[in-house]
Amino acid sequence: MSLKSIIKKEVKELLTPEAIVPVMVIAIVFAAMGNFMGGIEDELEEKPLIALINLDAGEHGRLVSTILEENADIIYNGTDVDEAIKIVKEEGGSAILEVPGDFSTNIENNVTGTINIVWIMKGVGVMDSIPSAKIDNLIQSINLGISAELIQRENDLDPVHVLYPTGREETILFKDREIEGVSPGTLSGMLSAQSVMVPIVTMILIMMAGGIIISSMGMEKEDKTLETLLTLPVKRESIVTGKVVGAAVIGLIMAGIYMLGFGYYMRSFRVGEVNLAERGLALGMLDYALVGLSLFGALLAGLALSLVLGTYAEDYKSAQSYLFPVTALALIPMFVFMFMDLGSMPVALRGAMLAIPFSHPIIAMRSLMFDDYLLVIGGIIYTFVFSGVMIFFAVRIFNSDRLITGRMTKKDGLLEKLTK
Amino acid sequence: MAYSGDKIGRGGAVPHSREVIQVKDLVKNYGDFQAVKGISFTVKRGEIFGLIGPNGAGKTTTIRILSTLLKVSGGSVNIYGNDVATEPEKIRHIISYLPEDAGAYKNLTGREYLKFMASFFDGGEEMVDKGMEIADLGDRIDDKVDAYSKGMKRRLLVGRAMMIDPKVAILDEPTSGLDVINAQEVRHIIKDYARAGTTVLLSSHNMLEVDFLCDRIALIDDGRIVEEGTPSTLKERYKANNIEEVFTRVVK
Known part of the structure; x- marks a missing residue:
C-alpha cells in the first residue's frame, strides 16, 4: 500500500503540464517532419515541368525531344525564349531547355553538343535544387541515348566523345538576377556554406x-x-x-x-x-x-x-x-x-x-x-x-x-x- | 561592530502626533475570493503598529498592499500623503519592506548586497556601514550570502531594511529565524528607530514580541479588523495576562 502511495505521489508530482507539453510538441514536430519527408519523396517521383526550345531538326535533336516528352511535362514547346521563360515562371516550372540548331551537326563532327539550360529558381534552399536533380537525370538519359546510338553504328568519332556527346551551359534566374555557369545544386551549396x-x-x-x-x-x-x-x-x-x-x-x-x-x-x-x-x-x-x-x-x-x-x-x-x-x-x-x-x-x-x-x-x-x-x-x-x-x-x-x-x-x- | 543605535538619521524622541498611514475601507479580491473585507486603521508618525491574526486572516495581503506590491480592489491607502494606487513610486522612496521569508542574492557577499541595496537610495558608505552595524555579522559580512545561516541572513535583511532610515518600515515577522539574543537585539533596533521617528507597521505571530514592541495592535480575522487598541487596553478589556490570551479569546 505504501509503495502504491509513493508511486501515486511521484506520478502526480512529475506529470505536470510543463513536463507533458514539450514532449507533445516534440511528437508533433516528428510527425510533421515525417510528413514533410514523405512529401519530398512524392515530389521526386513527379515529372519535372519544363519548356523545350528545340532548334535542331537533326537526328540527335529529335532524340532529345523524344526522351523529354516521355520523362517530363513539357509546358511550352516552341522557339521563343522569352515566352518560354514567362510560361515556366507562371506555371511553376523548373527550367527551359534549349537545343541549338547545330546540336546534331556538332555531335557528328566530334564536337560536344551543348544543351542550354535556364533554371527558374524560387528559392535557394536544399529542397529548391530537387527539380534540378530530376533534370540532371534527364540530361544523363539524353547523353546515354545519343551515346548508345553512336555506338550502334560504325563511326570514326573519338571514343571519349562517343561516351560523353553532350554538354550544358547553365543560367539561373532568381529574384531578377542572372547567374551564369552555376547549377542550382552548386548555388544552394555555396549559399548554405556562406550563411x-x-x-x-x-x-x-x-x-x-x-x-x-x-x-x-x-x-x-x-x-x-x-x-x-x-x-x-x-x-x-x-x-x-x-x-x-x-x-x-x-x-x-x-x-x-x-x-x-x-x-x-x-x-x-x-x-x-x-x-x-x-x-x-x-x-x-x-x-x-x-x-x-x-x-x-x-x-x-x-x-x-x-x-x-x-x-x-x-x-x-x-x-x-x-x-x-x-x-x-x-x-x-x-x-x-x-x-x-x-x-x-x-x-x-x-x-x-x-x-x-x-x-x-x-x-x-x-x-x-x-x-x-x-x-x-x-x-x-x-x-x-x-x-x-x-x-x-x-x-x-x-x-x-x-x-x-x-x-x-x-x-x-x-x-x-x-x-x- | 555591534549595533549602537547612534547612527539613526533623525535622532531623538519624537512625539506621536501626525497620522502618516491612513487605511480606509481597504478591500482586496483575488477573483471571487475576498482576502481583505474593508479594513480601516491609521498609524501615527513614530508609532509601532502591530497587525496580528491567525494564518490566512489577510495580514500579509494588507502588508503587501501597503508595500505597493499588490493593487487595491477597493477603499484607499495613503502613506505620507501619497496614494498607494496612484503614487506607488513616491511611496517606494519612503518605505522599507521586510517580507517574512525574504532572501538575498546568493552570489553576492553581505557587504555587496548592502551596497547594491544602498545604490537605489543614493546611499554612500555611511548607509552601508549602518547596514553592517545592524547586521552585526563581523568578518562574515564578506562571505557569500549562500554560506550564511538562516539567522545571519535575517540579520542582513534587517540591516538592509533599516539602513536607509525609512520613514515607514513594514516588517513581516522581523525576528523570524533568529535566536533569543539576536531577536531581542533586533527588537531594540526597531524601538530605537521608532523613537527617532520611523513609523513601523509590523506583523508577527510572536505575541511576546507584539506586546513588547507595539504601541497599538489591530487583530485581523477573516479579512476584517475585529479588535484594536494598545496592548494594555486590550489586556484589560479581555481581563487577560498577555496578548496571547487576548488573541485566543478574540479568535475563538
Whole structure:
C-alpha cells in the first residue's frame, strides 16, 4: 500500500503540464517532419515541368525531344525564349531547355553538343535544387541515348566523345538576377556554406540569453528576492530593461565563446573558398551591418519573450520548462531554412516563418545576397516591434499582482490573463 | 561592530502626533475570493503598529498592499500623503519592506548586497556601514550570502531594511529565524528607530514580541479588523495576562 502511495505521489508530482507539453510538441514536430519527408519523396517521383526550345531538326535533336516528352511535362514547346521563360515562371516550372540548331551537326563532327539550360529558381534552399536533380537525370538519359546510338553504328568519332556527346551551359534566374555557369545544386551549396553561421549564431544566442533571463526570474522567485526588489524605488521599466540588457551582455559573451570554437570546427571542413563575389553575391559592409542589426533585433525579441515567459516560472526548475517554447522557436527556423527558402515555401509555412522573429537574421543573410533590402529592413522593424510589444507585456506584468500571487482567474480576458 | 543605535538619521524622541498611514475601507479580491473585507486603521508618525491574526486572516495581503506590491480592489491607502494606487513610486522612496521569508542574492557577499541595496537610495558608505552595524555579522559580512545561516541572513535583511532610515518600515515577522539574543537585539533596533521617528507597521505571530514592541495592535480575522487598541487596553478589556490570551479569546 505504501509503495502504491509513493508511486501515486511521484506520478502526480512529475506529470505536470510543463513536463507533458514539450514532449507533445516534440511528437508533433516528428510527425510533421515525417510528413514533410514523405512529401519530398512524392515530389521526386513527379515529372519535372519544363519548356523545350528545340532548334535542331537533326537526328540527335529529335532524340532529345523524344526522351523529354516521355520523362517530363513539357509546358511550352516552341522557339521563343522569352515566352518560354514567362510560361515556366507562371506555371511553376523548373527550367527551359534549349537545343541549338547545330546540336546534331556538332555531335557528328566530334564536337560536344551543348544543351542550354535556364533554371527558374524560387528559392535557394536544399529542397529548391530537387527539380534540378530530376533534370540532371534527364540530361544523363539524353547523353546515354545519343551515346548508345553512336555506338550502334560504325563511326570514326573519338571514343571519349562517343561516351560523353553532350554538354550544358547553365543560367539561373532568381529574384531578377542572372547567374551564369552555376547549377542550382552548386548555388544552394555555396549559399548554405556562406550563411551557415547566421542560423547557428541566432539559435545559440537566443537559447543562451533566453535561458539566462528565464532562470533569473525563476531564481528571484525561488530565492525570495523579488518582493524586496519590487518595493525598491526603481521603475518597473528599469527592472525589465536591466534584466534584458544584463542577459543580452552575458548571452553575447557566451555565444561569442561558442562561436569561436565553432568557427575553428567549421574551418576544418572548408575545402576551397567559394567565390561568391565573382557571381555578384558577396555581402558588403552595409549588408553585414544589416545582418548584425537583424541579429540584435532577434536577440532583443528573444529576451523580451523569455522575460514574459519567465514571469510564469515559480522557481528555477519550472523556469527550465518555460525555456522550451523559446528553444523550439529558435530551432524551427534553423532547420526549415536549411531545406527550404522563403520564396519556395507554402504560404502558411512562409507566414509562420515570418512571424517567428528569429527567422529574420537567417532571411536577411540570403536576401542581402540578392539585394532584397525591403524584406530585410521589414524584418528588422518587425523584430523591434515584436520586442516592444513583449517589453510592454513584461512591464504590465511587473506592474500587476500576478508576479507576486501567480494567480489568474477564469473571468479574465487574454490580456488580463497575461498581465494580471 | 555591534549595533549602537547612534547612527539613526533623525535622532531623538519624537512625539506621536501626525497620522502618516491612513487605511480606509481597504478591500482586496483575488477573483471571487475576498482576502481583505474593508479594513480601516491609521498609524501615527513614530508609532509601532502591530497587525496580528491567525494564518490566512489577510495580514500579509494588507502588508503587501501597503508595500505597493499588490493593487487595491477597493477603499484607499495613503502613506505620507501619497496614494498607494496612484503614487506607488513616491511611496517606494519612503518605505522599507521586510517580507517574512525574504532572501538575498546568493552570489553576492553581505557587504555587496548592502551596497547594491544602498545604490537605489543614493546611499554612500555611511548607509552601508549602518547596514553592517545592524547586521552585526563581523568578518562574515564578506562571505557569500549562500554560506550564511538562516539567522545571519535575517540579520542582513534587517540591516538592509533599516539602513536607509525609512520613514515607514513594514516588517513581516522581523525576528523570524533568529535566536533569543539576536531577536531581542533586533527588537531594540526597531524601538530605537521608532523613537527617532520611523513609523513601523509590523506583523508577527510572536505575541511576546507584539506586546513588547507595539504601541497599538489591530487583530485581523477573516479579512476584517475585529479588535484594536494598545496592548494594555486590550489586556484589560479581555481581563487577560498577555496578548496571547487576548488573541485566543478574540479568535475563538
